[in-house]
Amino acid sequence: MDFFPVFLKLTQKKVLVVGGGEVACRKVDLLLKASANITLISPELHPHLATLLNEGQFTYIQAEYDKSQITGFDQVWATTDVKALNHQVYHDANALQIWTNVVDDPDFCDFITPSMIDRSPIQVAISSGGASPVLVRYIREQLETQLPQNLSLLASFSGQQRGRIKQYYKTVDERRKFWEHFFRSPAVEEATTTEQLEQIFTELLEKHEDTGANLYLIETGNDPELLTIKALRLMQQSEFVLYPQDKNDIFVDLCRRDADRESYQYTELVERVEALLAEGLRVCVLAPKDQHRPALKKLCADINGIFVPSHG
Known part of the structure; x- marks a missing residue:
């Protein structure tokens, strides 16, 4: 990892931009959106x-x-079309331990700006560390087509309901399950007004029942790109992920990031799954193709769990 991904709060931070050309225009526009206190030299x-x-x-x-001129700033941007000057700005700022970005020159950057999808307050950032801007642009185009246009509305609405929902669901786990149900509703994705979201929200509060414990048996195969949408959805809903020993690989990485994870041996797997289900957890078992045991498939069938076969 060449650059650590992070979102910076620049409200009223003193930012220096060196350069007054077209590149500076793009950067100043972004910095203004972040409410930075900008000084420009050119x-x-x-x-x-x-x-x-x-x-x-x-x-x-x-x-x-x-x-x-560089003293007293929190952040510096070098945007001129003179490479030597940009590098001089970088070295001067570095000597003062000021974070610096030399545009389009990642070797002379303490931080870089990613390609962004802005559905404020939702933001998605994509970066290749400067290795392949065209690929990043392609990924952004793909994500733009997948993300709902009403994300800003959803984020604002859900933020306003945080106190209200605590009156109905006392634990973090219960609230999380409710929100998962809410956001996956087709009507929510199509909503264009706060009033529509309020109606859906109220109906779910009255009708929603906790799905509780469940088992998702996911056959992983050899190619992660061949996982079905259903498999990925269940992997993201899981609260506990079990994977074969020595197989902490891309399939595990595709599961929900805040889920607990643990490797398993087949001889102890069924017993471990039963214990986790008894705790009321949604358990995802990643099983290489043709290597899951009949006892596990039987358990999945007995509790109305979900088995998703591999397509690769």
């Missing part, structure tokens, strides 16, 4: 930046860059 300004300046959006120093 002999000249792009017309777009001149418009923003006239609106009082940032502080402008009309001058050539000098390292004496």
